[in-house]
Structures are given as structure tokens and as C-alpha cells.
Amino acid sequence: SAVISQKPSRDICQRGTSLTIQCQVDSQVTMMFWYRQQPGQSLTLIATANQGSEATYESGFVIDKFPISRPNLTFSTLTVSNMSPEDSSIYLCSAGGLAFYNEQFFGPGTRLTVL
């Protein structure tokens, strides 16, 4: 299995600012993903973080709003840019790949509140 940590665990931010969320995996993984979970809702995939290339974004999500970095096989960041109250959500990182028989493991999430 993989153990995933995220920082910060929660934050309260002002409208118009940006927040960068870090995701660290305790082993090398092929695939890393970022999800958003809005209050009382299911998880929606934002993007797949590709190591060494640009992230692959799902419909409705764009790089300017959610820039992602993946500098190596154990680490990724998601930035929520120019935040508005509608961005208040839990953001979850997950990781997986062939080494884990295609299971995905999730971090504890970052609870973001935008005022």
C-alpha cells in the first residue's frame, strides 16, 4: 500500500488569493490524481498529474485555475488560483499504478474555506 500525506490539512483564505496544496507519497507511484469534493457531494476528478509533463485536465477544469506540478514520482502540488467562495471544498490527492495492482490510495484531504 501507499501512505499519502497532504499539507495543509485545512485553511481559510480570502477571495482572490491562491493556495498551494502539497501531496507526498511514501513510495514511487506511476499515477497521481487530484479530486475535489464539494460539501455533501461526491468526488470529482480535477486532473491527472503526469510526471515530467503537463497535467491532464478533466472537462470543466483548466490549468490557469488549477495549475499542477509533479516534479518527481513521489510528490505533486495543486494550486487553487484566484479563489472564490465557490472553491470551498475538500481537495484530495490520490496515487496508484501497476505496482499497487491498480488500487488508488487517498490522502486525508485539504479542507479549504474561501471567505
Added chain:
Amino acid sequence: GDSVTQMEGPVTLSEEAFLTINCTYTATGYPSLFWYVQYPGEGLQLLLKATKADDKGSNKGFEATYRKETTSFHLEKGSVQVSDSAVYFCALFYNQGGKLIFGQGTELSVKP
């Protein structure tokens, strides 16, 4: 496109009651199926999985069988405990691409 539909919650049961949470899916290929659990204030944990038709996944007293003929993956437990109170997510997964598609989640509340 592919999708997952779960029964609506919240589901409220008494301790030791039998649990069923329905999950049906629409898939263009042959996905794996998962149940994830999210305890209050925590991230998601994989509860069980099945990778092909007729497989049964089981863990911690929970079971689910991959039924291709009815496109279902219902979660069952014979006797729930207060500690099972959580939100349960059904999801489908394709090895290629590695994306998980989640259902809307079902909140379970177990009363003593």
C-alpha cells in the same frame, strides 16, 4: 459515458441490523469495481474491490459481488456496528488511464 448510481441516503439503522447499499453502473468496457468508505473528518479508504464479473470482494464483514448481468455491485453487511457510520462510495475503475468514477455516496448512520 460511464457512470455510477448509488441509493440515496442517509440510511439509518440500528446496531446489528442488516445493511444493503445499492450500486449500479453503466460502463462501455470491463471495469473493476470498488467500494470506498469515508469516516467523519477523514479521507477515503478502500473497503473492498472486485476486478471481474462474479468476483466477490469482502473486508471487515462487508461483501459485494460484481454482477455483470444486472450491472450491479451492492454492498452488504450482516450486522452493522455504530463504528460503521460513514459515507460509502461505489466507484468503477479502468486499468488504462487509471481514473476512478464515483457514485454520489451514501451516508450510513448506525444507532446503538
